Amino acid sequence: ETGVTQTPRHLVMGMTNKKSLKCEQHLGHNAMYWYKQSAKKPLELMFVYSLEERVENNSVPSRFSPECPNSSHLFLHLHTLQPEDSALYLCASSQGWGDFLGAGELFFGEGSRLTVL
Amino acid sequence: AQTVTQSQPEMSVQEAETVTLSCTYDTSENNYYLFWYKQPPSRQMILVIRQEAYKQQNATENRFSVNFQKAAKSFSLKISDSQLGDTAMYFCAFMKPYGQNFVFGPGTRLSVLP
Numbered sequence: 001e002t003g004v005t006q007t008p009r010h011l012v013m014g015m016t017n018k019k020s021l022k023c024e025q026h027l028g029h030n031a032m033y034w035y036k037q038s039a040k041k042p043l044e045l046m047f048v049y050s051l052e053e054r055v056e057n058n059s060v061p062s063r064f065s066p067e068c069p070n071s072s073h074l075f076l077h078l079h080t081l082q083p084e085d086s087a088l089y090l091c092a093s094s095q096g097w098g099d100f101l102g103a104g105e106l107f108f109g110e111g112s113r114l115t116v117l
Numbered sequence: 118a119q120t121v122t123q124s125q126p127e128m129s130v131q132e133a134e135t136v137t138l139s140c141t142y143d144t145s146e147n148n149y150y151l152f153w154y155k156q157p158p159s160r161q162m163i164l165v166i167r168q169e170a171y172k173q174q175n176a177t178e179n180r181f182s183v184n185f186q187k188a189a190k191s192f193s194l195k196i197s198d199s200q201l202g203d204t205a206m207y208f209c210a211f212m213k214p215y216g217q218n219f220v221f222g223p224g225t226r227l228s229v230l231p
Contacts, residue, residue, distance in 0.1 A: 004161070042121070043208070043221040056218065090162070106154075106219065108162040 003027040006091050006109035013081065014117050021076040021112045023091030030096050032074040033106070034066060037088040049074060050096075081116045088113050119144045121211050121222035129228040130199045137184075138194045138225050140209030146170075150212040151185065151192045152219075157205040165207070168192065199229045 004025045013019050025032060034046040048056035049068040063085075065077040074091055092106040121142045130136035142151070149170045156162040168176045168185050175183050180200075184193045196203055209222040 040126075040223065042223045043219075045218065048218075105152075105164050105167070106162075110159075110161040 003107050004091055004093055004109035006089075006112050008112060009110065010113045010115075012115045012117065013078070015081060015083075017081075018077070018079040020078065021089055021091075021114075023074040023076075023109055025072055025074075025091075025093040025107070027093055027095075027107060029093040029107070030071055031094045032068060032071070033092040033094075034074065034076050035090040035092060037090055037111070043090070046076075078114075081114075083116050086114055086116045119146075119211050119213060119220045121209050121220050123207075123209055123222040123225050125225045126223070127226045127228070129230055130196075131230050132199055132201060134199055135195060135197045136199055136227065138196075138207055138209075138227065140192045140194070140222055142190050142192065142209070142211050142220075142222075144190070144211065144213070146213050148214050151183075152210040152212065153181070153183070153192075153194045154208045154210060154221075155203075155205045156208065156224075157202075160205075162208070166194065196227075201229050201231060203227065204229045 007022045031050045033048050036044045036046055045058050046060045047066040052068050052071055063080050067075040088111045090111045091109040094106050123140050125139055151168045153165040154162050155165045166176050166178045166181050166183055168183055175185050180197045182195045206224045206226050208224045211220045
């Protein structure tokens, strides 16, 4: 079992649909992240939660809505998406946030491949 | 703002040979971390190796080593005795202090050929 689990692995949705991506980490980490991975582009950080509070929101459109009900779970709610939102969405976790000496490794899930028609 | 550049979109290497992946970055910070992450096809991304900027000694992890040139802002990854399982996308990443705001490069697709 991987430390970070994402569901669904694949999702196809229309522009008017509402869906959610789920991420769960079993590592006891305190920080969780959403990244967007598009072809031939660097990973884009979308949101960061530390101890269930959002600490980063990188100018992401409001059609993406994150939710972190506890330190083990992270959701990305999707509504009225555009075709250019099609990408691989990666969830990651890390032991902490803002602690330089203890910081470093991100643990990633396998991603949710989203296709918007 | 920090940027990370990987100038080699694709590379290939014969099994058992050595390959070096390039990475340069731009920052005004003095202390930071650098990373190489590996993303195999349809598999999750995993950490390969990391380097603290305040350490002069280059990091090594088994067949993986880095050449960290702080003044040149260069951080290359050397893979020795390449194996078929090394086939993957490799991402160079930078992290500034006090916050886990990683900046990733665009990646290098490495193919290890039998």
